[in-house]
Amino acid sequence: MEPFSSLITPDKNSKQPVYIQIANQLMELIRKGFLQTGYQLPSSRQLADSLNVHRKTVVRAYEELLAQGWLESRIGTGTFIAAHFPEIKPQSSLTEPLGNNNSSKKAGFTFEEKPHLNRAVIKNNIKLHLDDGFPDPRLAPLEELSRAYRTQLLTGNPYVRLGYGDTAGSYWLRKELSAYLNETRGLKTSPENILITRGTVMGLYLASTGLLKKGDSVVLGELSWSSATGNFLQAGANVVKIPVDEFGIDVEALEKICKNQAIRMVYVTSHHHYPTTVALRADRRIQLLHLSEKYGFIIFEDDYDYDFHYLSKPLLPLAGADRSGMVLYCGSFTKAISPAFRVGYLVGSENVISYLAQLRRIIDRQGDTMLENAMAELLQNGVIQRHLRKSLRTYRNRRDYFCGLLKTELDNYLHFQKPDGGMAVWTEFDKKIKLKDLSEKALKNDLFFSDGSENNSPTEIRNATRLGFASSTTEELEQCVGIMKKLLS
Amino acid sequence: MEPFSSLITPDKNSKQPVYIQIANQLMELIRKGFLQTGYQLPSSRQLADSLNVHRKTVVRAYEELLAQGWLESRIGTGTFIAAHFPEIKPQSSLTEPLGNNNSSKKAGFTFEEKPHLNRAVIKNNIKLHLDDGFPDPRLAPLEELSRAYRTQLLTGNPYVRLGYGDTAGSYWLRKELSAYLNETRGLKTSPENILITRGTVMGLYLASTGLLKKGDSVVLGELSWSSATGNFLQAGANVVKIPVDEFGIDVEALEKICKNQAIRMVYVTSHHHYPTTVALRADRRIQLLHLSEKYGFIIFEDDYDYDFHYLSKPLLPLAGADRSGMVLYCGSFTKAISPAFRVGYLVGSENVISYLAQLRRIIDRQGDTMLENAMAELLQNGVIQRHLRKSLRTYRNRRDYFCGLLKTELDNYLHFQKPDGGMAVWTEFDKKIKLKDLSEKALKNDLFFSDGSENNSPTEIRNATRLGFASSTTEELEQCVGIMKKLLS
Structure with missing residues (x-):
């Protein structure tokens, strides 16, 4: 008998039923050409002993493969690899562990990755945030x-x-x-x-x-x-x-x-x-x-x-x-x-x-x-x-409050035009301020805002970013500006 | 005064407020070059009389256009088309009614329509149906x-x-x-x-x-x-x-x-x-x-x-x-x-x-x-x-019942292989039966099934269609087959 115990290695701790693991690994041995058409498999009892599993488990694995046409049963003789399989030469030596390669990480084919699709996704789970201009879902119906x-x-x-x-x-x-x-x-x-x-x-x-x-x-x-x-x-x-x-x-x-x-x-x-x-x-x-x-x-x-x-x-x-x-x-x-x-x-x-x-x-x-x-x-x-009318009033107040804070607290570091609409203030920072550093430091202080780099283009780089006010209450806006002020001064 | 009553024709039955209609139509007159930069508009009272609307309505329309920068107000003089507008020559004669053309139907630009996108959408609101193989949403959780x-x-x-x-x-x-x-x-x-x-x-x-x-x-x-x-x-x-x-x-x-x-x-x-x-x-x-x-x-x-x-x-x-x-x-x-x-x-x-x-x-x-x-x-x-296990049993019964009906009732008109899975039977009809006609007649008898033409290709035309059994109860399947039999015999 072939040394099946070294070729078929079901993992009893896996969520996948053991009989499916055995069936899959047998399929792989057939596919890789190790088990050829006409080969007689060990009896279910022999294989069960060799793998240290219950005989019924092997029976179910064989039944699975019989149903799928990988195996055929000859009455009084035993179970064989089905006759209509193409003969495939073994592609890898048996010393290479089966089913343990890199294909789940990297595909077997190549493809051209378009550089314009490669953009950072900004996900923001931070409690305090001056975002790109998002609404406050606490107000939504x-x-x-x-x-x-x-x-x-x-x-x-x-x-x-x-x-x-x-x-x-x-x-x-x-x-x-x-x-x-x-x-x-x-x-x-x-x-x-x-x-x-x-x-x-x-x-x-x-x-x-x-x-x-x-x-x-x-x-x-x-x-x-x-x-x-x-x-x-x-x-x-x-x-x-x-x-x-x-x-x-x-x-x-x-x-x-x-x-x-x-x-x-x-x-x-x-x-x-x-x-x-x-x-x-x-x-x-x-x-x-x-x-x-x-x-x-x-x-x-x-x-x-x-x-x-x-x-x-x-x-x-x-x-x-x-x-x-x-x-x-x-x-x-x-x-x-x-x-x-x-x-x-x-x-x-x-x-x-x-x-x-x-x-x-x-x-x-x-x-x-x-x-x-x-x-x-x-x-x-x-x-x-009704929701829009209500939130329009709320956001107008938040805009006014936020722009007031920026003016009184951070006037030395940035300038902006109070926007007539929308949910963010376009804020240009003093040239001495490195926005990337500031944004990173803020994150460590539990405040998120973008460094604005996603808006820059190769030909136009601005030391500016959008600071969204709509999704924060006036108290939260106060905390945000407080953190910025601490970091800037 | 220009004959504004023939140029501006607000519709009081429209859901759109009259002042917005007036503002839009004025904008259009400006845009089409009929009203040029510097032109003095009639007073709100004059225009209101001419259009047979309330004076406040015209005032709101003017305010709208002032806010948007289309008009400018000179104190003590009146309301004028704003000075910074480019002079645009009238593009159409005044006899052509404004805002009443075909652009909502057909775009002003052309584009290539790819023929492979032009496919019929089968929508089926008919009570009895042998569809493409859809589940029964009455069973869904x-x-x-x-x-x-x-x-x-x-x-x-x-x-x-x-x-x-x-x-x-x-x-x-x-x-x-x-x-x-x-x-x-x-x-x-x-x-x-x-x-x-x-x-x-x-x-x-x-x-x-x-x-x-x-x-x-x-x-x-x-x-x-x-x-x-x-x-x-x-x-x-x-x-x-x-x-x-x-x-x-x-x-x-x-x-x-x-x-x-x-x-x-x-x-x-x-x-x-x-x-x-x-x-x-x-x-x-x-x-x-x-x-x-x-x-x-x-x-x-x-x-x-x-x-x-x-x-x-x-x-x-x-x-x-x-x-x-x-x-x-x-x-x-x-x-x-x-x-x-x-x-x-x-x-x-x-x-x-x-x-x-x-x-x-x-x-x-x-x-x-x-x-x-x-x-x-x-x-x-x-x-x-749990839902899948339950519906699997139901659909297996429906398949068996439906295939039984096809065999006993319609054996002279069609043949099929009982499918091992899925939700439809691939059914080939006798060559003498015109599937398109049959499908159209069935629709008049409140039974929907496809004539199968969407599956044909230029090189392979089959007198066959998918008859979905999963979304109908056995009683409904019986009714469906009854109608087919009536139409075929």
Whole structure:
């Protein structure tokens, strides 16, 4: 008999049943060509003795392999490796332990890793934080959302409700959202102009994958949101940067570029430019729309925080003034509820929306119908609207309080413009201050804020970062600024 | 005064406030170049009279435009179009109604629509159905899921719980799933080998977008799942088809191809081939793994219904016997709960998984952490496992009952092999029967089943379709077969 005890080594402490371990290891011996077609296996009793396991365990392992066709049983004779196996030469010597190599770490094939995908993920579990500009989930209507989700999950015809749905998203949510966007943003949409996404990231991804070809030029402000750049690079686009000043992206610079080369898309965060928070001035908006018609480029308007503006009125989106179907408008509920709520929307002409819904089908098939319907219910009942009004007041107070603290406590070390909206202050630090060091020291003192490096580009490096105020109470903001002051002085 | 009443036409029945309508239409007049920089607007009283609205409405519209910088107010003189506007020549005659064109239907730019994305979406709201092979959501543990979701939503630190998380998915679910896959499928995974997806579609999309280059060759069986083909075409791959017989894909045909051209990936539904439901025979499995090592191609193993096998034991996945890191293994909870549950997983070597998690970041950022954690809780408590055992028994009975009915009632019109697993019977109809007509007639009799055309390819057209039995009770199955019999005889 072959020395099976050295070849088959079940681990009785493993969660995997011993008989499966034995079957797997036998399969591997066959696959590696050590046990060849026609080979007679030891009887179950012999193998059980040799492995020091119960005979029934071996019987179950053999049954498993018989059922799978690896073995065949000849009555009165014994159990054999099945006859229709290809003969494979042993690939490794028996001294090499089986099933103990590196393949769980590293694949057996190579692949090209695109450098633009290699970005640090900032996860922040620290109690005190001045984040990128996130909402305070303590204010969010989670109880209402949980109830609405439960209703969607448990009420009505389950086969229809839990079956495959429209790849453009829940029609109910599209209907509610259309009315909501028309009322609050001056848009003129119908549900057919709306695709429900998993947030702004997916809106960007669909638009760039669906509408850009390799080599197309896309214009962004310098600085801009790094995820947008990543998405355009992924689509094979040629990324062109234009300056951003206190009135938003420099539209004159854009026109100069348009005169010299074809531009397929312009990415703009018109309401509050990311990361610097400035609003695109009205005349630049007109001119941008005018250039879009003249040169035929698509405007991708990322309106990530329209609902949070602290002056009398927010600027209406470009999309509302677009009469030629050049604007794709993108938003999400991330800032209204929390980053973990992956529900957003893309608004555009019907033919674009229905095409991007086809593309979406092969990416993730469809959204979470129950969650989308729950959001529709909350919009229909005005829960989201009331929540937004309430949190707008809270965030305005927090902004005022935080900017006051920065001014009175840290005026020597930094400067900023009080933002008219959004959830973060774009803060430029004195050149002598090394933001990376400061951010690392802060972390050791239980305060998280970014060193801002993810916003820098090779051609523009700023000693600045976004300090989010919305997710902290005034007491927490006070503690944050106290720690910063201690570290700076 | 200009004839404003013909240019500005607010609709009092619209849900959009009248002042926003007036502001938008004024903006449009400015943008279209009809109202030029420096032009003095009529007083609010004059315009209100002319439009037959309240004066305060016009004042609010003007205030809106003043706040946005479109207008400027000169004390004691009036309201003017702001000075810093670029002069834009009128682009359209005033006879053309403003804001009343076709842009909501059709974009102002063109784009290439890829034909492989243009596929019919089958939505089925019919009471009686023999579907593609969906589970019965009446059996699913929805009450437990709803409770678990609520717990995840409302318990613990909301800032951490509802903030951005790992792009590879909830670590808790990855841990539970790793243990579950190792126990039930003989895999040897750790959480780092697992990426939580939005279902099989996303697993396929990530693998094809991340690992294929334009022109790479991908091999599939003829017939295969049309969504897989769509995904490979989207990645720019060259799709090569090989025959499928009663033992699965023809691995000898694959070897012949490998000898003549480089193959990057082979797509296989090894457990129950889609659509024909046959299992890949053990010797072909060995040979496929062997060829994968020899020729360096990736095996994408789509194990969409592993949990549903009615013989003593399911065949263990290829992934369990892969010792060289050549297999990407893909599954989902779609068949365990319902199609609307978009939670699945991709299993592979750590370096591939972490790269695909980077790619996933720019597609939809991350999954639904709350839902993923709820699934983890249900796995940890054994709820999913109990549900699977229970529904396995139910579906086995339904299969037996349905196959019995087909045999006794419809034997003259069709033939089939009773499937060893899965949720559908691959049914070939007599050549004289036109499946498209039959399916249309059935729909008029409140019975849905597909005409099977989505499974056909240009080179292989079969008069066959999948008839799903799992989502119907035996009484419902009886009604379905009754209707078919009536239509056929």
